[in-house]
Amino acid sequence: MVYNYYPGCTLSTKAKKLDIYARAAAKALGFELAELKEWQCCGAVYPLAQDAIGERLAAARSLAAAEDGKLVTLCSACHHVLKRVNADMAANGEICAKVNAYLGEEETYHGQTEVWHYLEILKREIGFDEIARRVKNPLTGRKIGAYYGCLLLRPAGVMQFDDAENPGILEDFIAALGATPIIYDYRNECCGGYLTLTDKQATGEMVGRVIASARQKGVAELITACPLCSYNLEVNALGTEMPVHYFTELLAEALGLKEEETACR
């Protein structure tokens, strides 16, 4: 199976690990990520205002380019933006008409593309049971906390990713790899996001609470799908530390691909 793939800017530079392990694991699991030609930056934040048309164009272009079926994403922010812009194109007549007028393509785009997160492919197309069967190095005994953050889950009505307050997909994923998923209260609370640029103190407090909450429950390492969450957790935490990995890194490790990949590089 070949899926259209939207990596996003960060994955080509600062979050390479998120990307390369995802591709390697995909190959091992029998599917392929075919990078969209000429994708553009999604804009990183979803434009909330009804009249923010320009800010939606890049996402709409990428979505339209993947018109033949599913578009797979990895980064939480890209997923969030693409999924929500797609929902606008499908259901918000005014935005759809204006964006199409800008795109100026012969065929208009109406949100036909399905935006899937890599995790959704793993869960719904491959199946966590199947992944568990393919695991070569089970991560037995490792106490891992899933850090969802905000963007994958909310708003639940549009993202349709998981129960926004009681999510379980990452925990199921962790369990499939043989590790012990640990649920803690702050797994869906914000990491401080882009405030890292303007108010390090604020971000620090926020990730501090996340890490404290996780540690209290016995979490030894965190996994995330978002480069910015990962950065904030690693860099901004004040006076506390917690190993943070991308979920794909963990997947590659369990599938026995991590050493190979590192060797290749």
Place this chain on the structure above:
Amino acid sequence: MQIREMEEAAEVLRISTVKAENCMQCGKCSAACPAGARMDILPHRFVWELMNGRVSLLAKSGTLWQCLSCFACSARCPRGVDPARLIEAVRLTVIRRQGANSINVDELPQVIDENMPQQAIVSALRKYNK
């Protein structure tokens, strides 16, 4: 002045697409807000002020620059009001004015470190500058 402000409020509500009149001031948004402790006007109060047309007060509030668009308020609001959208709409009325950018781009290199993902920079510029 009063009339002008009411018109502005109406415009903010329009571009936000939020039905602020559904708000019953229960304060759940503020309770859920992870950045609330640093806000001068809490989300529920923000909705209230906007309903009363006080856009200029809101335009000056620190809340605009503390909101993270994490949507905890929107997700937990029992009335389907979306405070994050309202905050964004007011923020847009500010940054869309010429020279009202919140981040000085020249100073950016000083705050960016080697590992900072560009996602952070793009997000912040989208939120704070035009």
Place this chain on the structure above:
Amino acid sequence: MLAEKQSTEQNFEPLIVAFCCNWCSYAGADLAGTARRSYPANVKIIKVPCSCRVNPTFILRAFLRGADGVIIAGCHPGDCHYTTGNYFTRRRMTLLMGLLGYLGVDKARLRVEWVSAAEGNKFAEVMTDFAGTIKALGENVKLRDLRCK
């Protein structure tokens, strides 16, 4: 010329017949009234015991005599006062929809909706929406048979 056309379009007041079942939709219309939920006066209601009482010939007759839209409103599927009546309605109207095009009537001019006795708001919304649709479609001239007048 164009302005004239637009103005006639704006002035066009469609004639809409609504067949409402006694138990759900007629009561829903009553509730819309009690709650003062307004909808366009173009909608005129005929009471029937059940939506399944609506013979397709009633609908065709309405179109022949110049009705611009016909809407049938009944209880929600599963909630019919007569247990199964609205299932018949659903099947019959599906068939009729298929035939309307053949008769030269846009099938958007016929609609079936389920409105319960508790849904006064929905009644008003549905009727407002339908009247809007019919207004946009314009006058029903194709099937109108002046001999029926």
Place this chain on the structure above:
Amino acid sequence: MRKHIAATVDVARVAESVRSIPDVAFATDYRYMCSEGGQTLLRQAVKEHGLSRIVVCACSPRMHEATFRKAAKAAGLNPYLVEIANIREHCSWVHKDKEVGTAKAIALAKAAIAKVRLNTPLTAGESPVVKRALVIGGGIAGLQTALDIAEAGYKVDIIEKSPSIGGKMAQLDKTFPTLDCSACILTPKMVDAAAHENITIHTYSELEKVSGYVGQFEAVIRKKARSVAVDRCSGCGLCMEKCPSKKAASEFDEGLRTRSAIYIPFAQAIPNVPVIDREQCLKFQADKCGLCAKICPAGAIEYGQEDELITNKYGAIVLATGFTTIDPVRFGEFGYLHHKDVITSLEFERLTNAAGPTQGKLVKLSDGKKPKSIVFVSCVGSRDTTERGKSYCSKICCMYTAKHALLVKEKYPDIAVKVFYIDVRTPGKGFDEFQRRAVEEYGVEYIKGMVGKVTEEGGGLAVHASDVAAGTKIVAEADLVVLATAVTPSSDARKLASMLSASIDTDDFYTEAHPKLRPVESPTAGIFLSGVCQGPKDIPETVAQAGAAAVKAIGLLSKDKLLTNPCVAHVNETTCSGCLACEKVCPYGAITADYKQVNSKGLKERRLIAHVNEALCQGCGACSVACPSGAMDLRGFSNKQIMAEVDALC
């Protein structure tokens, strides 16, 4: 007529414009048509002008059709020669422009005139009333209704799906605002019902099927296999003691305690006969054990018991299916799923009940220690218009939360109690005084603001809330968090509504025939509503409504015969081809076929003709549309009548 209608309809002009229509002998306008004066006017007009048909342009026929039919009858006309043009609910109340409203009123009047021309005199038939009522639900609502009906001398059957009657009220500790013990006032009612000669109680039973109509319902009741013989069991309880399978969560104790596979839900249960939960029983699951059968001194255990179907006829049915509460897992931010010390109000009731799992000792579920601080959260799922919650106010939560808070403070003055609320709603006798007592005398801290998240901090819980009055965020420490979860109708309400053709709203509460004037009747004749199944209410209101529903049912049962709807189907035998398409669509089996001698185009022939059993026909009209020749028609809504209305409108 004028007061409501005349604001947007020029009634004089309506009268004026219909006066010129052929056949109209008299037209006038009058302010209150449904008043005695209006009816006198109607009677006089019939006499003076020799009227043979009447059209009343007024409010909905659902309000006053019966009134005007009676008036017509008094004037010597057949009551079915009256038609109503609904120019109030369907016209003046929904249109603002007077011109538009008047034009529409005239159109509706014309349609009614066109129809009434073709009306024929009809005579209502009669059908007998079975003098027995069925009450669905054995909680306080159902019990009260059943007792009242039984006291009036009619037989009543109660069906209750759980193994005992008593319902939610049996689970409660104290009742607000007087704080009498719930069980102490409920148990005598349960005993009265069980002992009443006119009441038959079917516990562990559900309604399987209902057919028939008002006065003549036929219900099939599924009595689930109890696996214990009710007549032999002495209720000694030995079986429950010895049962080795004790892991099932007790429904009665809201899962706070486990119970055996063979169990009586609670000590005062009626009947005091255990039931075997076959999902939990080793005998049924693994064909092992069988201990209860061996030790039962009465030999009452019957593993081979099967579900029993009982069919009975009833004149009236009362719905008293009560409520459940919304699943707090839907609101993950409160942490119900992951924190043992976040509980629902109903769990709190069990936790403070002397007969509960802790003998009434208030403890944390996580470690069994006494809590130092308790936070109550109101409106969990109530007044929530999103898909997670319910848009209505659950009505009882403010009061039971005040009750809980006050009782905690009374028993343990050292426990800090906070209540987070959106609004405190206490309309009711002595209610506001009670809530203020909690604040003023007992020092319960009420904070206006909702809770956004509950997290674990250190050993306890942190409640992240806002204080709306102060305009601040606060984090309150709590050892126990109690969620006032929204009241929702019983999960089988919708299924029952379909079975009984009773109308139900989008929240699954049963709809009343009229929200003000007929609040305890379903729009479906012969079905009555008792208790929370119609809308959230507290115990006194439930009891009051239960009594009202009983009176309505008694009123029906006291009649020997009911007039039937004469608007039924009939066949034109000369045009019926005997295809019997009508028979196939009739939901009541009211159509049969007979060979009959008919005149067909001058020839006498004997052929198959459809026949309508008018006692069974309910008048839906499905057959009249299925009939290819138009031989089947519906009285009161004939093809010609409806066609005439269409012609008049278009």
